[in-house]
Amino acid sequence: MALHKSEGPITLNSIAERQGISEGYLEQLMMPLKRAGLVKSVRGAQGGYVLAKEPKDITVGEVIRALEGPIAPVACVSEDYPEECERAEGCVTRLVWAKVRDSIAEVLDSFTLEDLVQESRKHTGQSSYMYYI
Structure with a gap:
């Protein structure tokens, strides 16, 4: 989601396809991320999920703690x-x-999602392996 932030809300289907995981599993991951205030859902025809904060303001530690x-x-x-x-x-x-x-x-806690986006961009062609949060 951080990598494709400029595209607006991203559907679970799109994330699931890019990451090679089931949409059902992804739904289960989104619930604790929403509770932690890291993502929010957008309803409607152009709906999906977006980060609740800027990528520079979300640490990898926050994501791990929310999920694990x-x-x-x-x-x-x-x-x-x-x-x-x-x-x-x-x-x-x-x-x-x-x-x-x-x-x-x-x-x-020393890495933010923005750090991971920057790292992903250094490795053109490998960005699809970056998790979508």
């Missing part, structure tokens, strides 16, 4: 809802997992 939930290599260090573990206080590996989580989040 909080970043967490293991449940006990989840960003939002760390599960309590009876061994957490003396767990030496928890520190490692927390650093892994923070590193993953830092990388995901």
